[in-house]
Amino acid sequence: xxxxxxxxxxxxxxxxxxxxxxxxxxxxxxxxxxxxxxxxxxxxxxxxxxxxxxxxxxxxxxxxxxxxxxxxxxxxxxxxxxxxxxxxxxxxxxxxxxxxxxxxxxxxxxxxxxxxxxxxxxxxxxxxxxxxxxxxxxxxxxxxxxxxxxxxxxxxxxxxxxxxxxxxxxxxxxx
Numbered sequence: 001x002x003x004x005x006x007x008x009x010x011x012x013x014x015x016x017x018x019x020x021x022x023x024x025x026x027x028x029x030x031x032x033x034x035x036x037x038x039x040x041x042x043x044x045x046x047x048x049x050x051x052x053x054x055x056x057x058x059x060x061x062x063x064x065x066x067x068x069x070x071x072x073x074x075x076x077x078x079x080x081x082x083x084x085x086x087x088x089x090x091x092x093x094x095x096x097x098x099x100x101x102x103x104x105x106x107x108x109x110x111x112x113x114x115x116x117x118x119x120x121x122x123x124x125x126x127x128x129x130x131x132x133x134x135x136x137x138x139x140x141x142x143x144x145x146x147x148x149x150x151x152x153x154x155x156x157x158x159x160x161x162x163x164x165x166x167x168x169x170x171x172x173x174x175x
Contacts, residue, residue: 011025014159016163017163022159022172023172026175032173033091035092035094035125036094036095036133037092037133037134038082038095038134039052039055040100040136040138041083045077046064047067050141051136058090059090077099079100079101080117080120082096082099084128098121099117100114101139103146110139118153118154134172134174135154135174137150
């Protein structure tokens with residue numbers, strides 16, 4: 001289900017040679033009824049402010065409780081890694097909590113961690129049979145990654161993944 005009727009039409013759409021679609025949308029991803037949304041999270045999975053805080057506020061405290069339980073049993077989520085959780089009261093099926101890097105000017109390590117966060121989000125979608133996924137500009141909020149640079153890395157990683165893997169993901173929304 002990739003219904004985006006709640007928001008405005010896409011600002012930009014790319015259809016890849018394998019018919020997979022990437023769309024840029026300006027909307028509140030908490031209202032999207034796609035299969036999964038990606039939450040830009042910290043390693044403790046403490047969703048206090050920014051997008052993470054807004055997701056818990058709309059989706060309900062069970063999202064935070066599930067994350068707290070995960071961290072207490074399995075430990076922190078490492079930078080570039082993800083944790084797949086339930087969606088609470090949100091219309092999507094799952095939330096993929098992705099831990100992006102904190103910006104460190106000129107650091108190739110930060111770029112690699114951002115690529116990993118995006119790639120691991122897509123792998124998690126595949127593993128959970130999720131066909132449509134909404135991805136925000138991971139690490140560009142309080143983690144300070146420059147928007148233009150982060151977006152280049154995010155889009156390049158998505159395109160490479162969708163073209164080179166046997167991914168079942170057919171629709172990516174960039175929010």
